[in-house]
Amino acid sequence: MESQAMIKDKPTFQGLTNNVSLYISKSHASSRINKTGSWRFARPVYENKTAPCSASCPAGNYIPKVVMHLSKENIHGAFRALIQENPFPATCGRVCFHTCESACNRGSQDQAVAFRCLERYIGDMAITENFPLDAKSLAAGNAGNIKVAILGAGPAGLSAAFFLTRLGFSCEIFESTDKAGGVMQWGIPSHRLPKSVLDHEIQRIVNMGIKIHYNHSLDAEFMTTAHHSFGAMFISPGLSVPLTMGIEGESHIHQGLQLLMDIQTKDMPLKQGRVAVIGGGNTAIDVARSLKRLGADPVIVYRRRKQDMPAFAQEIVDTEKEGIEIIELKSPVAVQKIDKGFILNLVSMAPVTEKGNDGRTRVMPVDNTPETMIFSEIYSGIGATLHDSWKADADAPESAIKLDHVDFHLKDIPFLYGGDCVNDVQSVTHAIASGKEAAIALSAYVDSGIDSVKKTVDICRLGAGKALSMEIYLQGERRLNSDHVVTDTEINLDYFTSTPRIEPGHIPLKTSVTSFKEVEKTFTREAAMAEALRCYQCGFCNECENCRIFCPEISITRQNGKKMIDLDYCKGCGVCSVECPRNAITMEEEK
Amino acid sequence: MKHVIEGSHAISEAVKLARVDVVSGYPITPQTHIIEAISEYCANGEMKAKFIPVESEHSAMAAVVGAASTGVRTFTATSSHGLALMHEMLHWAAGARLPIVLGEVNRALGPGWNIWMDQSDSLAQRDTGWIQLYCENGQEAMDTTLFAFRLAELVNLPVMVVIDAFFVSHTFEPVAIPEQEHVDDFLPPYEPRIALDPDNPFALFQMAPPNVYMEMRQSIHRAMEHTLDIYHEVENEFDAVFHRRYGMIEEINCENADIILVTTGSATSTARQVQMDMEKQGERFGILKIKTFRPFPGKAICNALQKAKKVAVLDRNFSFGSGGIFAQEVKGALQVLSQGPVVFNYIAGLGGRDITPDIISEVYLKTRDRDLPPCGSEWLGTSPRDEN
């Protein structure tokens, strides 16, 4: 449109121009001259905190970080974060009893995040796609190639080798059998842990340059001579001697552990008839479910109530689903052999109010008149104990430093005991905790002497609990995290709509009870991402940028990929802290 | 060439010739004809402008404030209650130093409703920072409107072109409508010193704290003083093109007068006739017409009046509790004289009442025949009425 303002070619008078005083209210500066930071009473500080899952994980998995990477479809990143703390993701992703999920804050909104299955998904991806171990980011330091002898190639020994090697120790493992893996190898049936998965994860550790001596006798002679050749010993012999019940006719009872081992090593004949499995722990469950797969009709007999069973809850549920009966509150008192099998004499038990020394429910016989049941076979699944040859040795002298998962005896060289012989809970994950704690303790000892051991272990704690972090020991960013364990009320639930937990499901029951095929399926990629998105990532900044987006003061910016709070302008309103969905920003009072 | 047109349309024609870009308008008697004509020019393409038919006079001024802030030439028109409603934005326009031209048709304010001539509306806007130019007839309205754009854009102040309701606005008179090229010669395209521009962002008319507000107001004052300084030169430019000029004031026989009548607007025309008649009768009668009320040309007025014995100020307005507004201003201007003339103040013609030759004569005779004015102002032509 032609306008007056656009016509500029007409002659005009030259005499008069607009040179009048014109002082008006027109800006000529940015509001940046106004340092509103001086108004502030409290300042926001980026402070990653400890997620309850991590704090409860004996292996100290950095779960929020793992899930963050996974949710951004960075599976390599997720694997790197996992392997930093745990050498057995695919194994733990199957057999771990997942305290992380019991501790999960999401449980109070709807259901816990299925982290165990996510861990398995990542672990399996690492196996099928052969992810490399990023030695550079994992390794740290050189402990002068001090040689460490590791006794027992179970989860504790392998973990110790994994962590010690990263810290610059030179490890040799001495194993009495012909296979590494310990209880993972012969104690956990294939329907829970396929051996190919385990073998891959063991091989990944061995490939770090660890020598394993198989079929090596770990006798007294070895113990007395080994310390001449090594700078330290890590001793994790495991529990190999089945417990006995001390009842009449006990010789008629088969050892469940032996059955499990036989299944791994021999062709087993099919079984039939009703078979009793005595016990309430994971061994009893594994034995019963294995017997089912061998064709028998197993029944679990347990002296306490079902809810008192030390076996993992999900395992109990799955066991019953497979049609295995659990008889509770019956205690065996005698076994008699008859023509067609065995008579098991049982007395009825009832719980009493006071608890036992171990904190578990106590039961007492209701009356002493036993009832009888007839079985074709009877198995014991009540657990195992340390072999006598280790007992005297492992008994801690007064000088020993008792850590949570390791006993540290300083003899002429350090002797560190770990794994089942030390842990109050016998699990793969606790064994990993032993391996990690031993590595940290030994490294601290080598660097700074015996007095630094406890102190160093304390520094590596997650949320001041028993879980330790190798990343913290290695001075990684995780050391900056606060010990505060995030609670469910500290999560901004506005960002998390209730969505049901996703689980990968099981193979059909018909297939599972007739074979040793793995029962549980793994996540699809989509399901894994969806489940990862359910995770609050408690206390862990996952770069969601809510703080930047909602900052009324444009005071949160990204510089060189890092978020910065410009305290020249931040008024301390606290919106960033509240709108952080996961409590990764703390308001600190100005002094 | 001269055309017989009404005073309102003289303004409308001038707005068209000034190539105004944005016009806003809201109807109010007796102003409506101005914007009617302009909207017609816009509709038929005679004028390439945006016409914004706003929903109130407040908005009429706000619209041109917005438009002028982008650096284009703007116009609106109003009257009476409309101007009163605009009051806030009059301050805004002046404080913003926007060269907006406003056609203002003097009209009384209610209640009771009164649509006729009265200067109270524009004079009540005395302190808003607007230049106020009062016109006597259609030709002057035309010329003053063109002049107003040039002046406004030279001093960054808004200008009110004031005409009398009906006596000028609705009266058809022969008016010389200049050629467009002559207007373009006189009125160059507007070159704003400040205009909104996303490529060069700044905030305009923002909060001004005490440490700067006073200086900003002083800047308006300086611009008003500057207006007095350059007014004559702008008239020279106008005269050079159109061969007419009006002056901030016009002196009619003031040199030889004992009594000078001070008038504004169309009443001046009536007074001219009476003055001629009186002069023939040997009376030493002069007239001072004030055209420029803001800035008030006090010095020029003082010079014009200082030789007279008596001054009679005819006010078509009233400041209740005080007196006629022009009288107050004239008295103020004469303060500098140690022995200045005596000032008589007469109030006449409020709310559309005629100021007849008889009233002018009465003013003259009453002034001549008394040595001193009565206390306060004297209301002429009023009669006692029944009260409720």
Added chain:
Amino acid sequence: MQTLNISDVDFAEPGNMSCPGCGASIAMNLALKALGQDTILVIPACCWAIIAGPYPMSSLKVPILHTAFPSAAVTASGVRAGLDMKGDTKTTVVAWAGDGGSFDIGIQSLSGAAERNDDIIFVCYDNEAYMNTGVQRSSSTPYGSRTTTTPGQGWKKTRKKNMIEIMAAHGVSYAATANIAYPEDLIRKFKKARELKGGTRFIHVYATCTTGWGAPSEYAVKIARLATRCNLFPLYEVEDGITYTLNEKGDTPVDAYLNLQGRFKHLSLEDKAGIQNQVDKDFAVLKNKLSVC
């Protein structure tokens, strides 16, 4: 949770004069991300008249024209007319007014601009009272609120004016509600409004004022989110005054919203139940409009 994807290009600057936790500041920051550099803002008397900076500062990187309280819309109309005469078609003219400058003193000029269908975006950032002057009630103040002019037992007994329906009734091409707690939705709406050139577009943005509402500053966004979750401030769009689109469905009882704010703390359980009842009815009316289309 899904993360928000919001540009980090800002047209606002730090150092502004807003109270800590200012919802109106958040609203502006987000809106300008959508509007971009080619924007002229017209701001009447309101909090933003101060937030934008007293002389000589500006807290925004786009031009601002400050205008008088009643005149946001028409001043914007004037700016638009001026730009049109200059041949500038790329610049978007946005009037940015508080609830007083939209619902009350500004409604005449807003209605005028909307009826003329002037080519502007009018934004009401709604903090539900005259906050800049110290929390006096406006016609946007909701039922139940205490303000300095509805104090004590004189708390506001009348309802909030339904501004978007008033604007939709003008038949404008686009009228929408938006909320600082829903940044992606807000930005989408501002982009849409920017693209619908040629007529008046109206966006009603919910902008918490924790100072005036008696709430901790850190709850600015939380409260705003609850307003929508409780259906007190439903997010929806109306095109040409006819086609309604609902963007969010709330399912939270109003107590969650009311209990966070001091301005409602005097309300009895019956009062709150009454508010819930009204909210449910209003939402039902809105849903009916959806089904009509």
